[in-house]
Amino acid sequence: MPRKKISLIGGGQIGGVLTQLIAKRQLGDVVLFDIVEDMPQGKALDIAEASRVDGFDVKVTGTNSYEDTKDSDIVIITAGLPRKPGMSRDDLLTTNAEIMKVVAENVKRTSPNAIVIIVSNPLDAMVTLFKEISGFEPNRVMGQSGVLDSSRFATFIAWELGVSVKDINALVLGGHGDTMVPLKRYANVNGIPVMELLEKKYGSKEKADEVMNAIIERTKMAGGEVVKLLKTGSAFYSPASSTVAMVEAIIYDEKRVLPVCAFLQGEYGVNGYYVGVPVILGEKGVEKVIEIDLNEEEKALFENSVNAVKNLVADMKRLGY
Ligand code: APR
Numbered sequence: 001m002p003r004k005k006i007s008l009i010g011g012g013q014i015g016g017v018l019t020q021l022i023a024k025r026q027l028g029d030v031v032l033f034d035i036v037e038d039m040p041q042g043k044a045l046d047i048a049e050a051s052r053v054d055g056f057d058v059k060v061t062g063t064n065s066y067e068d069t070k071d072s073d074i075v076i077i078t079a080g081l082p083r084k085p086g087m088s089r090d091d092l093l094t095t096n097a098e099i100m101k102v103v104a105e106n107v108k109r110t111s112p113n114a115i116v117i118i119v120s121n122p123l124d125a126m127v128t129l130f131k132e133i134s135g136f137e138p139n140r141v142m143g144q145s146g147v148l149d150s151s152r153f154a155t156f157i158a159w160e161l162g163v164s165v166k167d168i169n170a171l172v173l174g175g176h177g178d179t180m181v182p183l184k185r186y187a188n189v190n191g192i193p194v195m196e197l198l199e200k201k202y203g204s205k206e207k208a209d210e211v212m213n214a215i216i217e218r219t220k221m222a223g224g225e226v227v228k229l230l231k232t233g234s235a236f237y238s239p240a241s242s243t244v245a246m247v248e249a250i251i252y253d254e255k256r257v258l259p260v261c262a263f264l265q266g267e268y269g270v271n272g273y274y275v276g277v278p279v280i281l282g283e284k285g286v287e288k289v290i291e292i293d294l295n296e297e298e299k300a301l302f303e304n305s306v307n308a309v310k311n312l313v314a315d316m317k318r319l320g321y
Contacts, residue, residue, distance in 0.1 A: 018244065147242035175275060194212070261276050
């Protein structure tokens with residue numbers, strides 16, 4: 001099997017960690033692109049110089065030219081600016097949409113057959129814009145959000161129950177914002193419902209609900225919790241790891257069932273929007289959207305989240321994108 005070519009557009013915090021993770025796992029040759037002169041070359045060199053100790057043979061290069069990303073199999077986009085003090089949501093949307101426009105035009109030109117994973121925020125809007133500008137088929141344009149949100153949900157559940165996080169299955173649906181929907185009914189520990197274990201632990205359904213609701217709130221605000229502690233930026237280790245899980249599923253054609261920001265065409269009663277839902281992820285990208293049954297309460301929360309995505313996309317259109 002020829003080695004894959006994976007290009008990372010944006011060589012900031014997430015781009016740097018992604019480069020190292022991809023190299024260490026030998027998932028493919030990595031090209032790290034950024035508009036900042038010399039910086040991606042410096043990061044790539046630094047990471048490549050660990051190849052002996054880390055034991056990888058894949059090539060790691062940094063560049064300021066899209067030509068070097070030509071014919072990539074996978075493109076991961078983390079380009080964008082974080083929100084700065086005094087910046088409104090519209091300001092951020094305009095700034096990052098302007099960046100995404102340039103990125104999408106260049107990726108379309110240089111890697112017309114790539115599978116594209118977008119990480120830049122505001123995620124649901126950025127994925128939509130990329131798809132519209134590139135015209136790529138929806139199965140190969142997706143966003144990373146649910147893998148991370150679900151990992152955060154699972155981590156908090158594991159801490160609460162005092163069990164291995166490896167045995168936790170937890171799913172978060174919806175947009176990548178405050179309206180996301182962590183599904184308590186589907187959360188389980190190797191098949192045992194988490195709610196059942198919480199009820200046993202606390203002796204009442206009310207207390208179990210209270211504990212679970214606190215976990216859900218923490219999950220929804222988890223990105224902000226990290227921002228508040230870091231002070232200089234947003235989470236980057238966990239977003240990079242989550243993106244690598246998606247890359248692995250694609251490269252090894254794993255058919256993993258992962259929550260992905262995917263283009264809905266009638267599924268869940270939504271048409272023409274990107275929303276976080278479970279999908280089968282394989283060599284063709286999003287191979288199938290999996291529709292799970294939602295009860296009335298879950299449906300209402302999901303619809304609320306879909307409306308938030310619709311408003312975000314409407315805002316972006318109002319700003320001229
Ligand atoms: N083309 C390519 N790269 C760009 C462009 C552009 N037009 N404009 C900015 N960049 C680069 C910056 O130079 C910077 O190196 O994007 C990089 C972003 O890196 P960071 O600011 O370190 O942000 P990071 O923590 O990596 O997060 C990236 O992912 O999770 C989201 O909210 C987060 O939108 C942010 C993105």
